[in-house]
Amino acid sequence: MAKKSGKEKVSNEINAGSMADIAFLLLIFFLVTTTMDQDKGLLVKLPPYVENTEQIDVKINKRNLFTVLVNANDQLLVRGEVTDVNALRDKAKEFILNPNNAEDMAISPSKAIISLKNDRGTHYDKYIAVYNELKSAYTELRDETAMRKFNKHMDDLPSAKQDTIKNMIPMILSEAESTNFGEERK
Amino acid sequence: MPTFQKKRGKTSPAISTASLPDIIFMLLFFFMTVTVMRNSELKVTVKIPEATELTKLEKKSLVNFIYIGVPNAQWQATRGTSPQIQLGDKFATVADIPLFLEQHKIKVPENQRAAIITSLKIDKDMTMGIVSDVKFELRKYNQLKVNYSARMRAGDKFK
Numbered sequence: 001m002a003k004k005s006g007k008e009k010v011s012n013e014i015n016a017g018s019m020a021d022i023a024f025l026l027l028i029f030f031l032v033t034t035t036m037d038q039d040k041g042l043l044v045k046l047p048p049y050v051e052n053t054e055q056i057d058v059k060i061n062k063r064n065l066f067t068v069l070v071n072a073n074d075q076l077l078v079r080g081e082v083t084d085v086n087a088l089r090d091k092a093k094e095f096i097l098n099p100n101n102a103e104d105m106a107i108s109p110s111k112a113i114i115s116l117k118n119d120r121g122t123h124y125d126k127y128i129a130v131y132n133e134l135k136s137a138y139t140e141l142r143d144e145t146a147m148r149k150f151n152k153h154m155d156d157l158p159s160a161k162q163d164t165i166k167n168m169i170p171m172i173l174s175e176a177e178s179t180n181f182g183e184e185r186k
Numbered sequence: 187m188p189t190f191q192k193k194r195g196k197t198s199p200a201i202s203t204a205s206l207p208d209i210i211f212m213l214l215f216f217f218m219t220v221t222v223m224r225n226s227e228l229k230v231t232v233k234i235p236e237a238t239e240l241t242k243l244e245k246k247s248l249v250n251f252i253y254i255g256v257p258n259a260q261w262q263a264t265r266g267t268s269p270q271i272q273l274g275d276k277f278a279t280v281a282d283i284p285l286f287l288e289q290h291k292i293k294v295p296e297n298q299r300a301a302i303i304t305s306l307k308i309d310k311d312m313t314m315g316i317v318s319d320v321k322f323e324l325r326k327y328n329q330l331k332v333n334y335s336a337r338m339r340a341g342d343k344f345k
Contacts, residue, residue: 016207019207020203020206020207020210023207023210023211023214024210026214026218027210027213027214027217030214030217030218030221031217033221034217034220034221039242039243039246039249039305039333039335040240040241040242040243040335040336040337040338041234041237041240041241041243041305041306041333041334041335041336042237042239042240042241042333042334042336043241043303043331043332043333044332044333044334045330045331045332046321046324046325046329046330046331046332047325047330048325048328048330049322049325049326049328072313118314119314120313120314120315120318121313121314121315122313122314123310123311123312123313123314124235124308124309124310124311124312124313124314124317125235125310125311127314127317128235128236128237128310128334128336129235129237131237131334132237132238132239132336135239136238136239139239177318178314178315178318180315182313184313184315184316185268185269185311185312185313185315185316186268
């Protein structure tokens with residue numbers, strides 16, 4: 001067998017100098033493909049579908065009902081009054097809590113029902129804004145109650161206590177079938 | 187008077203770059219783990235509305251997406267400019283929603299199926315007509331957990 005000359009000179013280490021380059025290449029690829037945006041949104045539970053659409057008469061005391069209508073021109077009618085979206089949250093809070101025991105507002109927070117009705121021509125943007133206001137009314141009320149009862153913010157409470165507060169102020173939002181007066185986007 | 191004398195001739199040694207690959211690898215692994223590959227190309231324009239009461243979608247595998255919006259510029263020639271529903275990477279109608287949900291459902295383990303959330307990515311300029319139709323179809327299929335995709339309203343404090 002022929003002996004290789006200069007065997008000792010062959011280094012058996014892989015040159016790692018280009019490793020950084022390869023890593024850079026991969027890094028740049030992942031940097032470009034990464035989308036950092038997290039999916040967030042309003043979490044909603046839809047009412048279950050019922051087969052027969054017969055009118056079931058449910059006796060609801062009118063004072064417990066907070067009706068919100070949004071028409072095709074994105075105007076708001078809250079309990080028969082034209083209202084701005086910005087005023088909706090405070091109105092809803094006052095209705096649910098009823099601090100002055102008014103005759104025409106909810107008997108107790110757990111009895112309060114919010115009824116939301118929109119037109120097929122209502123803009124989605126407005127619908128979300130209204131929904132957001134109603135939801136934040138409940139969030140604020142729950143937070144205030146948590147502050148009063150446990151002297152802590154809602155987020156800092158253990159989940160058992162959060163549930164107690166959620167049961168005290170349940171969010172009951174009923175969405176009626178949308179009306180069909182306005183013009184839809186075609 | 188004492189003067190500061192420059193020490194000439196003593197040059198600092200070159201910074202060792204031996205740890206550079208390690209740092210780069212660290213960054214690489216970070217980005218590899220946070221990367222979510224976009225699985226469907228958007229064919230409709232969706233500008234989601236702004237809100238404040240947001241909930242984060244935690245488990246990506248339990249979420250399916252329904253997009254509603256006006257077709258993109260390259261699709262307007264064939265699809266027109268009326269609002270369209272996109273399921274997966276195809277244009278669809280309301281009637282295709284049950285099949286789409288079913289196809290997603292069979293990929294989810296049975297014990298987690300109750301937690302499936304439908305994320306509605308709807309353009310803010312849409313009208314509620316098409317949204318109501320989709321919502322009705324979801325209710326009919328008993329897919330009741332819905333998330334109206336929205337972004338945090340600017341100016342509100344970041345939660």
